[in-house]
Amino acid sequence: MSAPTARGGRPREERVDAAILSATRELLVEGGYAGLTVGAVAARAGIGKAAIYRRYETKQEMVFAAAVHGLDLESPPDLGSLRAELEWLTEVIAATLSGPAVAGALGGLLADMSDDAVVSRMRETFVAHQRANVTAVLDRAVARGELTSRPDAAVVHAMLLGPVFAWLFVLREPGDVRGFAPTLARMAAAALSA
Amino acid sequence: MSAPTARGGRPREERVDAAILSATRELLVEGGYAGLTVGAVAARAGIGKAAIYRRYETKQEMVFAAAVHGLDLESPPDLGSLRAELEWLTEVIAATLSGPAVAGALGGLLADMSDDAVVSRMRETFVAHQRANVTAVLDRAVARGELTSRPDAAVVHAMLLGPVFAWLFVLREPGDVRGFAPTLARMAAAALSA
Incomplete structure (x- = not known):
């Protein structure tokens, strides 16, 4: 309430x-x-x-708040398997990064990466929030016995976010990034379970 | 000669x-x-x-040529295993992206991502060259029998480049990205072999 x-x-x-x-x-x-x-x-x-x-x-802080922060406040649901939850996380990241406001803002924000205030705010909000979601998914996989120990959440976060980011903004692949998310999630699950 | x-x-x-x-x-x-x-x-x-x-x-084309293009013209050597060659590729990517000229240029270039000439040049040089290296490594792994078929080189490229890029420029992790490369390469090899 x-x-x-x-x-x-x-x-x-x-x-x-x-x-x-x-x-x-x-x-x-x-x-x-x-x-x-x-x-x-x-x-x-x-x-x-x-x-x-x-x-x-x-201006940078305002744009950051509008474009990036707050787009994925939902916590990841328990979907019964590491792979399904990694797919959920990857799809949320892909949806977040492929939104039109983000596409308009992200390059400009990265150009301001020497601005420490923007970097701090990005780390405290967007990064910290997604990191918490990744941690929750990994903890559940450990509790289910899918993983024997929890991998470094920062590494797993980079493994999910990075390829989506590169696909959209660096490699500029013409295909829809949402079709890429399940492949990426399946590979990440295999990598973590190996 | x-x-x-x-x-x-x-x-x-x-x-x-x-x-x-x-x-x-x-x-x-x-x-x-x-x-x-x-x-x-x-x-x-x-x-x-x-x-x-x-x-x-x-200016954008000049900066792109100076900062990004030409930094990794070497072809990946045959190191005897998919994992070792993925590690080599990831280390080259990490070294390329963490150079001081790139750090100074990349944000600005991404801010110009609406500039089609820059995007085309980036795809024709940096992306095409790294993609060819990834393809060569995957072909050798198939020839050795490590992989039964060649995975999509665009997906594998995004899996290697993306996390390094995110680590440096989006997540802004304080740790040295070169320590991250072997972990990433090991995970990618496990994902591809699964």
Whole structure:
């Protein structure tokens, strides 16, 4: 149960949060990262720039929050096998990374990789959250007896995220990345069980 | 044997090629991608800008050639086993991507991923060359009887390149990526042999 609010709707601050994120996503899809400005987001969201700067120190942090953070808050369900759960994780990663807002933002964000604040926020949110999901799946596989010990979650995370990322952004394969996810998950399960 | 040249040294055009690439790499390491200009590269190389534009249509193409292309022209040696050769490939990829010029350029290049000329050049050079190496390793494993049929080289390439890329640029793991390469290669060999 969430806390009750004065008028039954969402509190104003939450509405502003949501308006900023959705305006950022719309502008990313329409025009990409390079031309996006905090002023344009404020105008689209119908708020002042100060409301944005109270939440995000930089454009990069705002874009990161809109494009990447919060897209996969679901925890992985127990699907009965390591392979099925790795497939679920890989499909979530593929869906996250192939969304239009992400495609518009990710290159620009990586270009700002010298910005320590963006890197910290990426590690604290996107990376930490996915890492926790990977850990949960590996722990369940150990509990089921599918694995004798838990592999390094950072390595497994890189094994799932990396190929999807490379497929989309580096190798630029023309095929649909979602068709690639089951193959990748099957290979990862085989690698971990070997 | 290379063709003889008039004065025993490298022909002038080759010297200019090399001067452009090395000036670009120096400036990438010193100042990163965003501030790098064709004019600064020309000045550092001691040539005119026209000599650069005869070779590369855009700054992006020049940076790509300097940072990525040509770093792994060696073909993978026959090391007697799929696992050893996958390890060799992964180490080459890790060394390529963790070089200082690449770290300075790659984010900026990915930010230009809407630039079709850069994407085409990346696919024709870096991707095609590494893909050929992956194919050679897989063919040898089939010839040795380690694999019953050749897996899709694009998938295997993504499995090797992707985690290294993610480790360095997305997950930003603090550990040395070269320690990660043997684990990744072992897992890939297990996945392919399963």
